[in-house]
Every structure is written in C-alpha cells, then in structure tokens.
Amino acid sequence: MNVVVCVKQIPDPADPGQMDPETRTLKRDVKLILDESDSYGVEMGLQLVDAAGEGEVVLVSMVPNNEVSGLRTALAMGAGSAVLVSDEALAGSDALSTAKVLAAAIRRCEADLIITATESSDGYTGTVPVQIAELLDLPSATFAKSIEIDGDVAKVQRQTEDGYDEIECSLPCVVSVTAGVVEPRYPSFKGIMAAKNKPVDELDLAALGIDPATVGWAGARQEIVDIAEAPAGEAGEIIHDEGDAHERILAFLDDLKIL
Amino acid sequence: MEFAPTDEQEMVVDTVRAFVERELVPYEDEVERLGDVSRELVEQIRERSLAAGIYAANMPADLGGGGLDNVTMAMVDRAFGWTQYALHYIVARPSNILRACTGDQVDEYLLPTIRGERVDCLAMSEPGAGSDVRGMTCRATRDGDDYVINGTKHFISHADLADYTILFVATGEEQTSRGPKKLITSLLVDHDTPGLEVVPGYNCVSNRGYHNMILNFDDCRVPASKVLGEEHRGFEVANEWLGATRLQVAAICLGRADRAFRVALEWAADREQFGQKIGRFQGVSFKLADMQTKLVEAELMTYRAAWLMDEGRMTDGDAAMAKISSTEMLQFVADEAIQVLGGMGLMDELPLERIWRDARVDRIWDGTSEIQRHIVSRQLLRPLGS
Ligand SMILES: Cc1cc2nc3c(=O)[nH]c(=O)nc-3n(C[C@H](O)[C@H](O)[C@H](O)COP(=O)(O)OP(=O)(O)OC[C@H]3O[C@@H](n4cnc5c(N)ncnc54)[C@H](O)[C@@H]3O)c2cc1C
Ligand SMILES: Cc1cc2nc3c(=O)[nH]c(=O)nc-3n(C[C@H](O)[C@H](O)[C@H](O)COP(=O)(O)OP(=O)(O)OC[C@H]3O[C@@H](n4cnc5c(N)ncnc54)[C@H](O)[C@@H]3O)c2cc1C
Secondary structure: OOEEEEOOEEEOOOOOOOEEOOOOEEOOOOOEEEOHHHHHHHHHHHHHHHHHOOOOEEEEEEOHHHOOHHHHHHHHHOOOEEEEEOOHHHOOOOHHHHHHHHHHHHHOOOOOEEEEEOOOOOOOOOOHHHHHHHHHOOOEEEEEEEEEEEOOEEEEEEEOOOOEEEEEEEOOEEEEEOOOOOOOOOOOHHHHHHHOOOOEEEEOHHHHOOOHHHOHHHHOOOOOOOOOOOOOOOOOOOOOOOOOHHHHHHHHHHHOOOO | OOOOOOHHHHHHHHHHHHHHHHHHHHHHHHHHHHOOOOHHHHHHHHHHHHHOOOOOOOOOHHHOOOOOOHHHHHHHHHHHOOOOHHHHOOOOOOOHHHHHOOOHHHHHHHHHHHOOOOOEEEEOOEOOEOOOHHHOOOEEEEEOOEEEEEEEEEEEEOOOOOOEEEEEEEEEEEEEOOEEEEEEEEEEEEOOOOOEEEEEOOOOOOOOOOOEEEEEEEEEEEEHHHEEOOOOEHHHHHHHHOHHHHHHHHHHHHHHHHHHHHHHHHHHHHOEEOOEEHHHOHHHHHHHHHHHHHHHHHHHHHHHHHHHHHOOOOOHHHHHHHHHHHHHHHHHHHHHHHHHHHHHHHOOOOOHHHHHHHHHHHOOOOOOHHHHHHHHHHHHHHHHOO
C-alpha cells in the first residue's frame, strides 16, 4: 500500500513574517514548517500503511528553494521518502499551477491513494485537492474524517454539517482529510535521527516535463488584486450576573438564532 | 566552534516541548495542590512517552533507547525543565549505571527498565552519610552465595514508584597509607525482597509530588549474582556512569530559569507604576539583563561539559562547574523574577513561587555546591602537590 501525502511547507503561523507589497503574497524566505493541516494526512497515511502491513508513505511537496525542514518533520513521524519540487519559474504559482506540479510529481510515485488536507493554513483556497484529482483523472473524496481500505476500494466517511456521508471510491483516488480527525504522532527521537538518511528526490520543472510558461507568474490564471488587514474583532458584550445572567445569555443566543 | 543546534536537535527539542505542553503542563496545578501524582497519571505519562518514543532517551538505540548524545540530552533536559520534577521525571531516564549490567542482569533489569516495565532508583545516602558517602554504615556480608544486607538509606528519590534499587553498601575495609578505607559494592535489590522495607521519607519544600523514601534493610538476603560491576568496586562503576546526572541537574535548571525569566520579562514590559512600564526603571531592567546574562553563562557551561563528555574528555571538575553555575543561576533568577513581579511573584497563580522553592534542592542533591567546589579545587591543586 503506497500512500502519497501532499504536504505543504509554510511560514510558521506563530511567526508568519510579512506580506510582499509588490506581489501581494506572503514572503516565504523564512524557515518553513510542516503545515499542521497536513500532519493529519501524514498520520492517517501512516496508520493505513501500518494496517496494510506493507508499503510506505511518500511525501510530495512543492516549495521555493528546495526547503526541507517541514518535510523532515513528516519523515521523522515515519514517512518513508519524499519528492520535492522547486524551480524559480514556480514563483507566483496559483492553485492550478500547484496542482499541475503536484499531479506530475504524484504520477511518478505509483500511488494507491493520495491524501491531502482539505485546505492549507496559509493559502486556504481548498481547491488544490480536486484539481489534482481532475488532472490525474482520478476519483476524489473531500472532507474525510476517516478512511478505510477494503480491497481496491477506499471507504470514506465524509464530514457534513449534520454528520457524515459514507462513500466508496475505487483506488487509486484522491482524498482530502479534515484537520483534527486523528492525533498526529510526535516525531520520536529515533525517527528524527533516521529522517536525515531518508531519500528526498529533488526535482525541477524540466525533470517533470512541465513547460515553465504554463506555471508560475507566466501561467497564473489567478490574480491577487488587493490585500487588506483583517478587521479587528468587535468587543463582546459583558453580562454581569445579577441572578438572571442565564436568562440573558439564552436571550442573546436566541437573537443570534443559535438555539 | 559551533554554537548552533543541528536540525535534528531542533526537532528533538520541538518534540519534547510539544510533549511537555500537551501532556505535562496541564497537570501542574493538580500536582502542586495534591502534593502527589496519581498512579493513573503516572501510567498515562509513561505510556504516552513510550508511544512517543521519548522514553529512556539516554539509552543506546540498539538497546531500545533514544540513542541521544549528551549534548542533545542536555537540550532535552532543558526542555523538560520547563515543567516540574514530579511530572517530567516520569518520562524516565534509567540510570546510566545500568549499562554496567552483565549476564542475566541485562534481561532482568536493563532492558525492561528501558521498555518502561521496571523502574529503578538509586540509594547511596544515609542519615549518617551524606556528602561523605564512603562513611556509609549500611553493609552487606557474604554468606555462601548470598549477601545479607543490614542498615538504612534515606532521601531515596521515587523509591515509592521504583520496583528495585541500585544500592551501594559497605562490603569490607582495606588498609591504605591514609588509614582504613571502606570498600563499597553496588547491588541490584528488588523491592519485594524479604527484609527490605520502603517507607515514606520526609516532606520536602522542593518538588512537591516527587517523594523521597527511607529504605530499611533487616537481614535482607540477595544472591551474589546481583552485584553490579565487581565486588568492592561500587564507586568505580558509579564514577564511570554517574557523571551525567550532574549535567542532568544543570540542564533542568536551565529550563526552569528560562520559564521564570520569561514571566518576569513579560511582566516588566507590561506592568505600569508611576505612570510608566516598570521595565523602564533601571532598577528593574538591569535585573533582567543580569538574569539573562547568567542564564546564557550557565547554558554555555552545561553544553560545554556535555560536549566534552561526548568527546570522552569531561573531567569531574567540568561537570561540577556546570552544576554549580546552573543551580546557583537558577536560585538567582527565580529570586530576581519574584522581585520583578513584587507581591504577585509570591502567589501560586504563577509558577514563580514554585520554581523558587524547587530550585533550593538543586544546590544540595547530587552533591552540594560545597562538594562541587571541593571537586573543582582539588582538581586544580592536586597536581601542584597541595
Ligand atoms: C501569487 C502566488 C504566488 C505563489 N508563489 C509561489 C512560489 O513562489 N513557490 C511555490 O512553491 N508556491 C507558490 N505559490 C503557491 C501557493 O503557495 C500554494 O501552494 C497554492 O496556491 C495552493 O493554494 P492553497 O494553499 O490555497 O491550497 P489548498 O487548496 O488550500 O491546499 C489543500 C491541500 O493541498 C496540498 N497542497 C497545496 N499546496 C501544496 C504544495 N505547495 N505542496 C504540497 N501540497 C500542497 C496540501 O495538502 C494542502 O493542505 C504561490 C501562489 C500564489 C497565489
Ligand atoms: C530531595 C532529595 C532527594 C535525594 N535523592 C537521593 C537519592 O535518590 N539517592 C541518594 O543516594 N541520595 C539522595 N539525596 C541525598 C543527597 O545527595 C544528599 O542530601 C547530599 O549529598 C548532601 O548530603 P546531606 O544532606 O547528608 O548533607 P551533609 O553531607 O551533612 O552536608 C551538610 C553541609 O555540610 C557541607 N559539607 C559537607 N562536607 C563538606 C566538605 N567536605 N567541604 C565543605 N562543605 C561540606 C555540605 O555542603 C552541606 O552544606 C537526596 C536528597 C534530597 C534532599
């Protein structure tokens, strides 16, 4: 069972650095870490490989400057190897360019299953997973809270507002995994030491056979026209308890139609 | 000379920090309040640290341990030092001295301890023999294939949770040019051995929830196969393997001091008196500068000693200097941090009063500051014939 997990390496949200006023994107020249959203996919992939008793988790990541620090975390958790794509021509890649590159990298992996997060913590468009599936001509399931492999079928519980759908997808397929549905393991000390020696296949666009004119700024179909500060949250209402606080809270929630 | 941690070391520290934050810090108040760690919590922490692969980090990887070198171990201990002893010691580090196990001892003690199935403690101190360990009166006499042990050990840390003791006892005396000298042997003694009684020790101001016990031996009989190392050569085994414990104390103190310092720093930047942030008063800001200076000093001393140990060149004096520097730094930083906060520093809403209390034992256990200075000074003067 070979599971490809797409992992995005992003600037640390605790220390996110700055926006580039020129390109209106996040500056990515700081140390990058494994997107926490993807740690759930890595954990799920590892559990599926464990359950299958054979195979491995292969990571696929596109990133500037061949950055590996986020990959190392996932390798230390137990992934077996990684494919890393970097190319100067990828600067300015929109979600579709990213999906093209990831799809081309995944094609080299002989994957039984491809896992992504439902959306990244920084870009947050949530469009890459289905684009990958389309480009690879594979079925896809989104918002998975659990995946079980039964022969050549993936049984997926798909989170909905009211509960979950049970769906089946023939393998190989692309499944996006919701954050928080499994508990990502800690990289163990032995895993950390071993991670250094795990193979990381570093590729550029030429190696993937992708025309630079179709990706990056050159190929972008998406344009960021403006960026603005998020509006500050408004101060909440403080209810002082004079014996009737519970009633006033109920009335407040009722007004919001939450109850 | 390289002062930056490697990528691996950073990840190791991140793992420990995450574990400390998620699995230990949430229980701090409970442990302080109860003065105890419940059995269930002990089991939970042990299981989760085993699952996380951070248990027995000091032991070689081929024996099932974490396989970390001493510098990385010091970083790990620094990260654990962020929280309190009663919690982080459960993510155990079997005593290095167990590496001296041979024959059946390997399967009976060393390996199960690395796997978290058994827990060790170590007993040298006695009511009448503290710094002067060789003055011990607890003795073992040979009787056929057995030793028969009589005497008392006290201040024995976590003997309540351990199921065996690495015991040091007098097994004879030899004549030297400076008079008679006791011969010491180390024995592995299971806590269910008849004739051994493990009873609660004293209430200690430092490290609530981490108990010290008294071990009473009354004709306690153990087979000669339980000797760790060789008969009469207990201190040789101890000297070979126990140097790292002083570095452990030093490294833990760094984490404690770091936590206290950060509380003080934030407070100084926030709290206003006389119409301005108190950090603007030189009387406060210079304290911060001194705290940080001493913290970095102690850090360098500790990592240096650990590095020398990895190189196989650490002397007793190097470990002693690291312990003096770090334990005394912590006392200073904890005290000054409280001063920066004023009254609030003494309240148990914040971790400072605990860190201040806990810091006190570090200048005493694993050799008092005076004994560490004795070690350093003897190392300096002995070659001069003085
Ligand atoms: C203007 C602009 C400039 C950009 N410049 C660069 C650049 O210089 N270099 C560069 O590498 N990228 C660049 N990108 C790509 C960008 O960082 C995102 O990877 C891409 O837009 C995907 O969007 P998203 O994060 O919203 O993905 P989402 O659809 O929210 O992501 C869903 C999931 O898909 C997977 N995924 C998404 N992106 C990646 C990835 N990169 N690697 C592995 N898995 C992934 C993850 O599992 C993720 O959780 C740029 C994007 C834009 C819009
Ligand atoms: C909480 C706690 C846990 C402990 N856990 C363990 C354990 O698990 N196992 C174990 O074996 N021991 C343990 N100890 C014992 C610890 O190692 C001793 O307390 C320590 O070695 C000091 O011995 P003492 O308390 O008998 O003091 P003493 O040796 O009586 O010292 C009293 C004072 O005299 C000073 N002094 C003594 N000799 C000299 C000298 N030559 N030069 C200058 N000054 C000197 C000392 O520095 C000290 O200030 C523990 C102690 C405590 C408090």
